[in-house]
Amino acid sequence: MGVALTGALCAVLPFVGSIMFSVPAAGDSGVASVPGWRIIAAGATFGPVLFCHSPFGEMESATGRNWRRVQLGVLALNATACSLLFFLTSLMVFGGPMALLVLRGIIGWMGTALLAARLLGWRAAWVGPLALLPIMIFWGTEGPQQYAWWEFTARPIDDPAAWVTAAGLLALGAGAHLVDRWRWRAAVTFLRRRTIRLSRRPPSAP
Amino acid sequence: MLLIHVKRSPVRWIFPVALAFNLAMLFFRNRYWIGVWPETSAAAQMPAYLTSGLAAAAAAWSVGAPHRHGTVEQKLPLAVPRWRREVPPVATVLLYFVLISLIVQAIAFGLTLRTNPPGIELWPGYVVMGLTVICLAVAFGHVVGKALSGRFAAAVAGLAWFIVSMYLGSQWDFGVVSGPVYNELDTLTVMVRLLGAVALISLAVALPNFLARERAAVSRRTERRWLRPAVVVTVAAVVLCAVTAVLGSPVKGREKPAEVLCVGVRLKVCMWPEHQKYQSAVEDIVQRAERLPAVFVLPGRFDEYGVSYQMRVVDGVIDLTDRSGLPPYFYIPDGSTWALSGTVATEIMKVSLRYCAKAPFSKGEQVDLRANETEAWLEAFLAGGGRPDYHTNRSGEAAAAARRGEERANHGSEAEQFAWAGERVTEYNAASCL
Numbered sequence: 001m002g003v004a005l006t007g008a009l010c011a012v013l014p015f016v017g018s019i020m021f022s023v024p025a026a027g028d029s030g031v032a033s034v035p036g037w038r039i040i041a042a043g044a045t046f047g048p049v050l051f052c053h054s055p056f057g058e059m060e061s062a063t064g065r066n067w068r069r070v071q072l073g074v075l076a077l078n079a080t081a082c083s084l085l086f087f088l089t090s091l092m093v094f095g096g097p098m099a100l101l102v103l104r105g106i107i108g109w110m111g112t113a114l115l116a117a118r119l120l121g122w123r124a125a126w127v128g129p130l131a132l133l134p135i136m137i138f139w140g141t142e143g144p145q146q147y148a149w150w151e152f153t154a155r156p157i158d159d160p161a162a163w164v165t166a167a168g169l170l171a172l173g174a175g176a177h178l179v180d181r182w183r184w185r186a187a188v189t190f191l192r193r194r195t196i197r198l199s200r201r202p203p204s205a206p
Numbered sequence: 207m208l209l210i211h212v213k214r215s216p217v218r219w220i221f222p223v224a225l226a227f228n229l230a231m232l233f234f235r236n237r238y239w240i241g242v243w244p245e246t247s248a249a250a251q252m253p254a255y256l257t258s259g260l261a262a263a264a265a266a267w268s269v270g271a272p273h274r275h276g277t278v279e280q281k282l283p284l285a286v287p288r289w290r291r292e293v294p295p296v297a298t299v300l301l302y303f304v305l306i307s308l309i310v311q312a313i314a315f316g317l318t319l320r321t322n323p324p325g326i327e328l329w330p331g332y333v334v335m336g337l338t339v340i341c342l343a344v345a346f347g348h349v350v351g352k353a354l355s356g357r358f359a360a361a362v363a364g365l366a367w368f369i370v371s372m373y374l375g376s377q378w379d380f381g382v383v384s385g386p387v388y389n390e391l392d393t394l395t396v397m398v399r400l401l402g403a404v405a406l407i408s409l410a411v412a413l414p415n416f417l418a419r420e421r422a423a424v425s426r427r428t429e430r431r432w433l434r435p436a437v438v439v440t441v442a443a444v445v446l447c448a449v450t451a452v453l454g455s456p457v458k459g460r461e462k463p464a465e466v467l468c469v470g471v472r473l474k475v476c477m478w479p480e481h482q483k484y485q486s487a488v489e490d491i492v493q494r495a496e497r498l499p500a501v502f503v504l505p506g507r508f509d510e511y512g513v514s515y516q517m518r519v520v521d522g523v524i525d526l527t528d529r530s531g532l533p534p535y536f537y538i539p540d541g542s543t544w545a546l547s548g549t550v551a552t553e554i555m556k557v558s559l560r561y562c563a564k565a566p567f568s569k570g571e572q573v574d575l576r577a578n579e580t581e582a583w584l585e586a587f588l589a590g591g592g593r594p595d596y597h598t599n600r601s602g603e604a605a606a607a608a609r610r611g612e613e614r615a616n617h618g619s620e621a622e623q624f625a626w627a628g629e630r631v632t633e634y635n636a637a638s639c640l
Contacts, residue, residue: 021372043365126361
């Protein structure tokens with residue numbers, strides 16, 4: 001189902017991907033020229049992340065390590081398949097350098113969707129990319145072909161800050177899913193014990 | 207029933223966030239809209255255009271509530287008609303997002319009301335424009351929510367509407383990025399569009415459910431009861447959409463104003479009365495121009511774009527009306543008076559310098575560069591010093607010459623600058639063409 005949604009977006013990409021839209025922006029000119037592919041790429045992450053939603057979510061959250069391992073495995077597989085599908089379509093439609101830009105965008109959007117899924121639930125994962133998209137367009141555009149350092153969808157392909165931002169978002173999103181309530185409690189307990197032990201340590205001799 | 211939905215809808219959590227987001231877009235873009243009525247309402251309309259994707263997603267989300275809660279089967283045998291069950295959630299989403307738009311408009315209105323310049327009649331059009339986009343987004347989201355009703359409905363509705371709205375904004379003027387004074391919105395067109403959008407919401411509510419699971423459970427009798435209103439709403443929506451398409455874009459060029467705001471004596475600069483907030487800045491530029499040494503010839507009069515001339519588009523073709531006899535025109539884009547000083551500087555140079563009439567239209571590279579430097583100085587001097595608030599695509603020696611000219615305007619006394627500039631003009635006019 002997730003791959004099907006990404007497949008539908010891939011089918012739209014050749015028709016809408018190259019259209020330039022004039023959108024309000026906070027930069028000098030007040031207008032940003034946004035190509036369609038920058039918007040569609042945000043949607044490429046919806047399929048794999050929303051697919052993780054299940055009506056048995058509450059019960060599943062109480063299951064053991066094996067179920068979570070399977071769920072995250074399916075998510076990783078689905079995300080890789082969808083990203084690859086979208087990347088290859090972009091490669092055919094726009095060519096190499098642009099496809100790499102699309103890939104960087106997907107990496108960042110994937111992180112945003114994962115983070116939103118962790119905070120709001122799998123079903124509301126779309127809120128992250130859909131809320132960040134207008135912010136990226138509005139405040140990320142500083143002028144004609146000039147973008148803020150954190151604008152990971154539009155900065156030049158050799159820009160290290162944009163790659164770091166995209167990778168950082170992905171790490172943040174993936175990391176958020178590693179922090180489940182048991183691990184969190186274990187971490188808090190560990191820190192608390194350590195703090196108590198440190199406070200009980202006798203003062204060193206002069 | 208509506209009140210229960212308003213109190214319980216998940217959109218109430220989106221409301222403060224979306225409102226903060228809208229206000230941030232209004233205030234962290236630029237502030238030149240404060241004090242000019244059409245710019246005020248256009249600036250306050252713009253966030254509605256950008257956040258309408260959230261409205262579409264919220265509409266799709268709320269219509270899918272029975273699926274999320276697993277109450278589809280329980281709701282099917284209810285005696286209350288389906289449309290009455292669908293109206294409260296869609297009205298709730300509409301209410302919240304319309305409220306956001308109106309709050310933003312009210313705040314913007316209050317800021318401009320403090321100076322209350324002329325042109326308040328230009329304000330309501332953009333408000334209606336913003337509301338139309340919200341209505342269209344809600345109608346779109348409702349249809350998508352009905353068609354998919356699954357986990358992807360809200361995501362698909364939000365993203366698809368983002369693309370659709372940008373297309374409608376770029377191609378059909380359903381949203382604007384600014385409201386320049388030389389344009390106005392056609393009241394009939396914007397009102398018809400709003401009515402069309404409301405009719406589309408009604409159509410979205412009247413449409414039968416697309417999902418097979420629900421369709422199979424609904425009896426033929428119930429469906430037939432729906433046939434007549436559904437046909438009426440469909441016909442109304444189609445007619446309104448057709449009228450909207452015939453009326454075309456609501457953005458129209460304004461007629462020449464009956465009264466204009468003019469400043470200066472030797473150099474007269476006339477502008478739209480709605481731009482009275484720029485009067486003192488324009489007076490400063492005019493006074494500086496009138497102090498220039500005699501070698502600089504003043505063209506006489508400048509008009510703001512639209513005051514005496516406006517480009518017309520007839521059947522998609524630009525009507526290049528003969529502009530002979532009309533004064534040069536200038537813009538104040540984004541509240542920038544540098545645009546005026548740039549235009550005045552260019553026109554003064556045109557009449558003060560004796561350019562070459564024959565190809566290659568040059569007096570030599572170095573002489574031309576010095577003329578560029580003088581023009582950059584003149585522009586910066588008229589603007590009152592500082593650095594230009596725009597970017598150019600000049601490069602190499604031309605950019606360096608312009609930079610030198612700007613720096614000269616920021617250093618030395620006025621007498622020294624005038625002496626230098628007078629020499630430059632005399633030197634250029636004395637040089638012979640290649």
